Amino acid sequence: MSSPAILPINDTTSSTPMTTPAFRSFLSRLTTSARHTFSQARPWYELIDRTAFSRPENLTDAISRIRKNASYFRVNYLTLISAVLALFLISHIFSLLVLLSLLASWCFLYFFRPSDQPVLLFGRTFSDREMLGILSLLTVIVVFLTSVGSLLISAVLSGLLVVSAHGAFRVPEDLFLDEQEGPNSGLLSFLGGAASSAAVAAASNNVSGRV
DSSP, X not given: OOXXXXXXXXXXXXXXXXXXXXXXXXXXXXXXHHHHXXXXXXXXXXXXXXXXXXXOSSHHHHHHHHHHHHXXXXXXXXXXXXXXXXXXXXTOHXXXXXXXXXXXXXXXXXXXXXXXXXXXXXXXXXOHHHHHHHHHHXXXXXXXSSHHHHHHHHHHHHHHHHHHHHHHHBOGGGOOOOTTOOTTOSHXXXXXXXXXXXXXXXXXXXXXXXX
């Protein structure tokens, strides 16, 4: 009776995604951008100042208030939406674990895996294209064919409802938006910049094996 197959181990390619330059660069950029972005958040006492709340005169007035408050409190609003999303996920541990597992799979098996380190699963070696297809299919199944997707949509819509209600009833006359702050500044630019940095760093380290 033949002995079971043993997966080959190569010491020269044993580095994990956590120690790759791409991952370290991503974490550094993420931390720096997060600190810079949250330093631009407005004081929270302005957000909950009870003397600044009043009922909008009509729908047009409510929409105008929402736009002005969204420009002024954009980082605070995105923080609130993120908090609502976190509360939804914490209250549904299974969905949280599924999303964390999916994210870890993308990080360890594709984005931050050294290009010269093959993926060995169940005794078979998978190429980058095969892993991309498998992970993409798995993501579609998790997000669109399970309760995880509906949970995320419900959380985001609930967060948007909260900030929209605040924006409609918060009188923006006492708020002064800095002219130098464009519509792309704030947390959205931080996320985009961090993602771009990660993509560039990952590409620079894995371009030889994934072209």
